[in-house]
Amino acid sequence: MVSLICxxxxxxxxxxxxxxxxxxxxxxxxxxxxxxYDTADFSELxxxxxxxxxxxxxxxxxxxxxxxxxxxxxxGSVMVWSPETGELTASxxxxxxxxxxxxxxxxxxxxxxxxxxxxTVALWDFTSKTLRRCSAVSEASVxxxxxxxxxxxxxxxxxxxxxxxWDVDVRLLHAEKDAHDLGVTCCSFAPQFIVDGCCVEFRxxxxxxxxxxxxxxxxxxxxxxxxxxxxxxxxxxSAPVLSCAFSSDGDMVVSGSLDKTAAVYDAKxxxxxxxxxxxxxxxxxxxxxxAFPWIATGSMDRSVNVWRIGDGDxxxxxxxxxxxxxxxxxxxxxxxxxxxxxxxxxxxxxxEGLEELISVFKANNIDGAELIQLKKETATELGIESxxxxxxxxxxxxxxxxxxxxxxxxxxxxxxxxxxxxKDPVIAADGYSYERESIESWIRGKNKTSPMTNLPLQTTxxxxxxxLKMAITRLKSSx
Numbered sequence: 001m002v003s004l005i006c007x008x009x010x011x012x013x014x015x016x017x018x019x020x021x022x023x024x025x026x027x028x029x030x031x032x033x034x035x036x037y038d039t040a041d042f043s044e045l046x047x048x049x050x051x052x053x054x055x056x057x058x059x060x061x062x063x064x065x066x067x068x069x070x071x072x073x074x075x076g077s078v079m080v081w082s083p084e085t086g087e088l089t090a091s092x093x094x095x096x097x098x099x100x101x102x103x104x105x106x107x108x109x110x111x112x113x114x115x116x117x118x119x120t121v122a123l124w125d126f127t128s129k130t131l132r133r134c135s136a137v138s139e140a141s142v143x144x145x146x147x148x149x150x151x152x153x154x155x156x157x158x159x160x161x162x163x164x165x166w167d168v169d170v171r172l173l174h175a176e177k178d179a180h181d182l183g184v185t186c187c188s189f190a191p192q193f194i195v196d197g198c199c200v201e202f203r204x205x206x207x208x209x210x211x212x213x214x215x216x217x218x219x220x221x222x223x224x225x226x227x228x229x230x231x232x233x234x235x236x237x238s239a240p241v242l243s244c245a246f247s248s249d250g251d252m253v254v255s256g257s258l259d260k261t262a263a264v265y266d267a268k269x270x271x272x273x274x275x276x277x278x279x280x281x282x283x284x285x286x287x288x289x290x291a292f293p294w295i296a297t298g299s300m301d302r303s304v305n306v307w308r309i310g311d312g313d314x315x316x317x318x319x320x321x322x323x324x325x326x327x328x329x330x331x332x333x334x335x336x337x338x339x340x341x342x343x344x345x346x347x348x349x350x351x352e353g354l355e356e357l358i359s360v361f362k363a364n365n366i367d368g369a370e371l372i373q374l375k376k377e378t379a380t381e382l383g384i385e386s387x388x389x390x391x392x393x394x395x396x397x398x399x400x401x402x403x404x405x406x407x408x409x410x411x412x413x414x415x416x417x418x419x420x421x422x423k424d425p426v427i428a429a430d431g432y433s434y435e436r437e438s439i440e441s442w443i444r445g446k447n448k449t450s451p452m453t454n455l456p457l458q459t460t461x462x463x464x465x466x467x468l469k470m471a472i473t474r475l476k477s478s479x
Contacts, residue, residue: 001274001309001310002264002274002276002295002307002308002309002310003307003308004278004305004306004307004308005042005294005306005307005308006042006305006306007278007303007304007305007306008027008035008037008042008044008303008304008305008306009302009303009304010035010044010049011027011029011031011033011035011302011303011304012029012031012302013029013030013031013056013302013419014029014030014281014284014299014300014301014302015027015028015029015284015285015298015299015300015302015303015304016028016029016030016056016057016058016059016284016285016298017057017058017059017060017061017243017284017285017287017298018060018285018286018287018296018297018298018304019060019061019062019069019287020039020062020287020288020289020290020291020294020296021062021066021069021083021290022066022289022290022291023038023039023040023066023291024036024037024038024039024045024062024066024069024083025037025039025042025287025289025296025304025306026060026062026069026083027060027285027296027298027304028057028058028059028060028071029056029057029302030056030057030419031056031419032051032053032054032055032056032057032073032419033049033050033051033057034048034049034050034051034057034060034069034071034081035048035049035050036048036050036069036083036086039289039291039292039294042306045086047085047086048086050071050081050086050088052079052088052091053071053073053074053075053077053079054073054074054075055073055074055075055099055417055418056073056074056419057071057072057073058072058073058074058100058101058102059071059072059100059101059102059103061103061104061105062083063105063109064105064107064108064109065109066083067083068080068081068082068083068089068105068109069081069082069083070103070105070112071103072100072101072102072103072114073099073100074099074100074417074451075099076093076094076096076097076098076099076100076116077091077092077093077094077100078091078092078094078100078103078112078114078122078124079091079092080092080129090129092112092114092122092124092129092131094114094116094120094122094134095122095131095134096116096118096120096134097445098116098117098118098120099116099117099451100114100115100116100117100122101115101116101117101141101142101143102114102115102142102143102144102145103115103145104145104146104147104154105126105147106126106147106151106154106168107147107149107150107151107191108151109126109127110125110126110127110151111123111124111125111126111132111147111151111168112124112125112126113145113147113154114145115137115142115143115144115145115156116141116142117141117142117449117454118136118141118449119136119137119138119139119140119141119142119158120134120135120136120137120142121134121135121137121142121145121154121156121170122134123135123168123170133169133170135170137156137158137164137166137170138156138158138160138162138164139158139160140158140159140160140183140454141158141159141454142156142157142158143157143158143159143183143184143185143186144156144157144158144184144185144186144187144206145157145187146187146188146189147189148189148193148202148218149189149190149191149192149193149202150193150200151168152167152168153165153166153167153168153173154166154168155187155189155204155206157179157180157184157185157186157187157206157208158183158184159183159184159454160183161177161178161179161180161181161182161183161184161208161209161210162175162176162177162178162179162184163175163176163179163180163184163187163206163216163228164176165218165226165228173225173226174218174225174226174227174228176216176228179206179208179214180206180207180208180209180210180212180214181208181209181210182208182209182210182240183208183209184206184207184208185207185208185209185240185241185242185243186206186207186241186242186243186244187204187205187206187207187244188204188205188206188244188245188246188253189202189203189204189205189246190202190203190204190205190246190250190253190267191246191248191249191250192249192250198221198222199219199220199221199222200219200220201217201218201219202217202218202219203215203216203217203218203231203246203250203267204216204217204218204228205244205245205246205253205255205267206244207241207242207243207244207255208240208241209240210240211235211237211238211239211240211241211257212233212234212235212241213233213234213237213241213244213253213255213263213265214230214232214233214234215230215231215232215234215253215267215270216228216229216230216231217229217230217231231270232267232270233270234255234263234265234270234272236263236265236272236275237255237257237259237261237263238257238259239257239258239259240257240258241255241256241257241258242256242257242258242282242283242284242285243255243256243283243284243285243286244256244286245286245287245288246267246288247267247288248288248289248290248291250267251266251267251268252264252265252266252267252273252288252309253265253267254286254288254295254297255286256282256283256284256285256286256297256298256299257282257283258282258283260277260279260280260281260282260283260299261275261276261277261279261283262275262276262279262283262286262295262297263275263276264276264295264309276295276297276305276307278297278305279297279299279301279303279305280299280301281299281300281301282299282300283297283298283299284298284299284300285297285298285299285304286298292308293308293309293310294306294307294308294309295307295309340367340368340369340371341367341368342361342362342365342366342367344367344368345361345366345367345368345371346358346361346362348400349361352396354389354392354393354396356389357384357389357393360382360383360384361382364382371397372397372401374393374394374397375394376390376394379393379394412433412468413468413471413472413475415433415434415435415438416432416434416451416452417434417435417438417439417442417451418435418438420435421472421476422434422435422468422469422472423435423472424436424437424464424469425464425465425468425469425472426439426462426463426464426465427462427463427464427465428450428457428462429450429457429458429459429460429461430450430452430453430455430457432450432451432452433465433468434451436462439451439462440462443457443460448460
């Protein structure tokens, strides 16, 4: 049995990655932020969200002990954060400033790895924060990478579909050609490995654009070459599989797909255990807690769902749950503000720290339609005498209306690079529209490849997209 614990709706763009430490959950997004939650009650920490990346954040991960938190971004940097304070402790730049899609820390915290759009991986000595080497591992974009649990090897997966196994000096140990047709999207080693005499054996999960999740046996006899053998091909999802992760004991593997589901499998038997269907759009990220029987799933619907597996003891989270925490902020739901019920409005007041107004709103039957119209004069008529409280309420209402306007902006109106509403959209040679200033800056930075496809741009000529500009103007005037 898998049950939904809570839904987190704080990101304003698609969720790109989720990661657990023993006590925290981290999520990152195209909105350029990293958010951190306490797994005791899934409340957001005071210093969250963390900002610093110039573009969308693609990946986040914790060190094994949970003492460090890492993010990487299209801006070409890996940032190292303190999960205790939110302080940025280091920022490491890819030597070629290529956009980074994925990052990973070795389980022994010795090495930090990042995969880039130009087909290279950058490898840093984590203790000294110095670059050890930057090596080409593919002719295509590196979309996935992970370290083996022994920290002596890592795997890279590319958009051409190959999986390659490397030692820490970036020497090729094994190549699995066309492991996933149309491209690898994610890979993950199981935390445990088996040592049998002079043979060591690992489990590796990989997924891709072919709608498949595969589990591999990676083994090596002393003095012999690495052998990689396919154990299971899992086919329960009907669209490209974007993410995968093992449980801490290696018994389960979870995957997220474009079919809007997350699938939970028995990793040893290769059998489907559960299908999770609560997201409205693509499931882009999955993670499993090392300390509790919890799964986190992130989606393009901008939400993160946290699930409980079986009958595990989650009393720490449940005992602190209040009515306001149990029902998540309706302002980030699919309901338009005008469609909110009186209960929705009262829940929103609670979420915004305006609990003292609940009785007033309840007595006057204020629903979403009334909330939209609420002005200074109306607030006074309701008997809200405190000038400070009245001002706070009105500011919260304006921010809420602005947030809902932003959430209704069609994706095609947002620049793919900055994820912000475009003012001067132009069409590049790849056929995509971008904000002129952003794509010009991209090209000036010696990125002669498409930000969307990673393929070379045949020309740097930009054509104004007048129809899109008119549509954006109409949208802005209607808000």
